[in-house]
Amino acid sequence: MAPETILERLLRLHPKAIDLSLGRMQRMLDALGNPERALPPVIHVAGTNGKGSTCAYLRAVLEAAGHRVHAYTSPHLVRFNERIVLAGREIDDPAFAAILEECEARNGGVPITLFEITTAAALLAFSRTPADALVLEVGLGGRFDATNVVERPIATAIAPVSIDHQQYLGDTLEQIAFEKAGILKPGVPGIVGIQDPRALAVIEARAAAVGAPLVRWGQEFSARSEGERLVFEMDGVRETLPRPALPGAHQLGNAALALAVARSVAGVLGNGAVDRARGLERAVWPARLQRLARGPLLGRLRSDWSLWLDGGHNEDAGRVIAEHVAGWRRAAPGAPVHLVLGMLNTKDPRGYLRHFAGLVDSVATVTIPGEQASLSAEDLAAAAGDAGVPAATAASVAEAVSRAGADPRAGGRVLVAGSLYLAGKVLADHG
Known part of the structure; x- marks a missing residue:
């Protein structure tokens, strides 16, 4: 069995x-x-x-x-x-x-x-x-x-x-x-x-x-x-x-x-x-600021862009991840960073997101597929707005990545974050 x-x-x-x-x-x-x-x-x-x-x-x-x-x-x-x-x-x-x-x-x-x-x-x-x-x-x-x-x-x-x-x-x-x-x-x-x-x-x-x-x-x-x-x-x-x-x-x-x-x-x-x-x-530990090297989502981005994945989901995780994003900004000031976010309804999205205020070019919120305890994309977008981080909903991670990839600037990064459950869904499709 x-x-x-x-x-x-x-x-x-x-x-x-x-x-x-x-x-x-x-x-x-x-x-x-x-x-x-x-x-x-x-x-x-x-x-x-x-x-x-x-x-x-x-x-x-x-x-x-x-x-x-x-x-x-x-x-x-x-x-x-x-x-x-x-x-x-x-x-x-x-x-x-x-x-x-x-x-x-x-x-x-x-x-x-x-x-x-x-x-x-x-x-x-x-x-x-x-x-x-x-x-x-x-x-x-x-x-x-x-x-x-x-x-x-x-x-x-x-x-x-x-x-x-x-x-x-x-x-x-x-x-x-x-x-x-x-x-x-x-x-x-x-x-x-x-x-x-x-x-x-x-x-x-x-x-x-x-x-x-x-x-x-x-x-x-x-x-x-x-x-x-x-x-x-x-x-x-x-x-x-x-x-x-x-x-x-x-x-x-x-x-x-x-x-x-x-x-x-x-x-x-x-x-x-x-x-x-x-x-x-x-040491190997997936979904902790992991750069994805293959998979269908990468096909939605130009070759000079990169796709990252992180499962951190509380306020302190938001702080350290935002610090890493700030490092990206310092290293490549002209390169855009777009955040794709999904979270469970037991977490504090405002506490997590407040560290990203003024740091990312866009935030797209998604409902984690197959998770009854997921925050809806709409509720998560509203929480993001309360945290001073304007967000728009997306029907899926794929749609959010495609939207980010339409940015014409070079060397962009897309970070899918907010939940280990969301990270697992992405990794299941990316080997």
């Missing part, structure tokens, strides 16, 4: 897509014989923005050092299988279907969310496949996330915390940081990326309460750009490394967090400066 058919069945086991709790997860794992206790060394990663990129860098560094690495990430872009990487390879359909059916049978029809039962399936697969490490990304929050069942990871990491998912995690930065800090464990080093001081204070208080030693950006480690190199410092040792493979100034912080984690776990998972350099150069 195809995994998609089983996933559709599993989706009906619980009336809510998200219902943060560890009780159902622990019951499921008990029924499976507790696979979470038979995993290779685990590195658990939380955060609002950048946790996926951090996982990508960390996996690349460990693989460059010769380690076999499991990885668990979410959401997927095109296929659900993307979430489960077994010793460096995405789980195939037969194996995925078999493990889903096993979990379905063990669950016995009891209510459980799709994320919980698929996380249990992933942990079961990880426990049965030999590997040297598991890079485990939190799905949502941390304290009650389904991944927070590993009692003794070798390290935890917290990427930048910002406002997102308020309906589940709280309305303030401090409340959200408390949920993220829920992955900290007694005696386990917690590596903390760039943080707002308010978030850092909460993380530090939680670390003190549970007895987790911290390795913090700006204190125990730091990084900076010097020309085309990244200079990383930790424990009094300086390394000069290649610039991170993923574009955007914000990736320096994500790469540095991964480097600090790699250095912190080197006693268990050996890695050296050469491995860390190779990992920075080899």
Whole structure:
């Protein structure tokens, strides 16, 4: 049976897509014989923005050092299988279907969310496949996330915390940081990326309460750009490394967090400066300021134009993406930039878009195809106007790209952004 058919069945086991709790997860794992206790060394990663990129860098560094690495990430872009990487390879359909059916049978029809039962399936697969490490990304929050069942990871990491998912995690930065800090464990080093001081204070208080030693950006480690190199410092040792493979100034912080984690776990998972350099150069993480190299949308643009894709969807993501667009503007003042935007109705389009005011030549809003939770193109255009960024609706991404491509100026860029779900739709058509 195809995994998609089983996933559709599993989706009906619980009336809510998200219902943060560890009780159902622990019951499921008990029924499976507790696979979470038979995993290779685990590195658990939380955060609002950048946790996926951090996982990508960390996996690349460990693989460059010769380690076999499991990885668990979410959401997927095109296929659900993307979430489960077994010793460096995405789980195939037969194996995925078999493990889903096993979990379905063990669950016995009891209510459980799709994320919980698929996380249990992933942990079961990880426990049965030999590997040297598991890079485990939190799905949502941390304290009650389904991944927070590993009692003794070798390290935890917290990427930048910002406002997102308020309906589940709280309305303030401090409340959200408390949920993220829920992955900290007694005696386990917690590596903390760039943080707002308010978030850092909460993380530090939680670390003190549970007895987790911290390795913090700006204190125990730091990084900076010097020309085309990244200079990383930790424990009094300086390394000069290649610039991170993923574009955007914000990736320096994500790469540095991964480097600090790699250095912190080197006693268990050996890695050296050469491995860390190779990992920075080899990391791949789609839909994060990704330049598309092929596909039908490119046929709607002249050869001197480029098409970019990004899935960031909250205010802080809008800020860092707008900073990158501003860099485009400085590098090529006469080249136009057009934004194609789609967002879910759980996001804050005004907060995201306000950073683009006066920065782009046009904004075209679209309804994300096939997504019930999508903002309509009309509502998104109205929100853009409220944010000081005039926008016009388009019936599809293709129409929006064609409209942008009619600009007669040379060297233009089109950025499709605002949602990982929209990015997934685009990537499905672009290989």
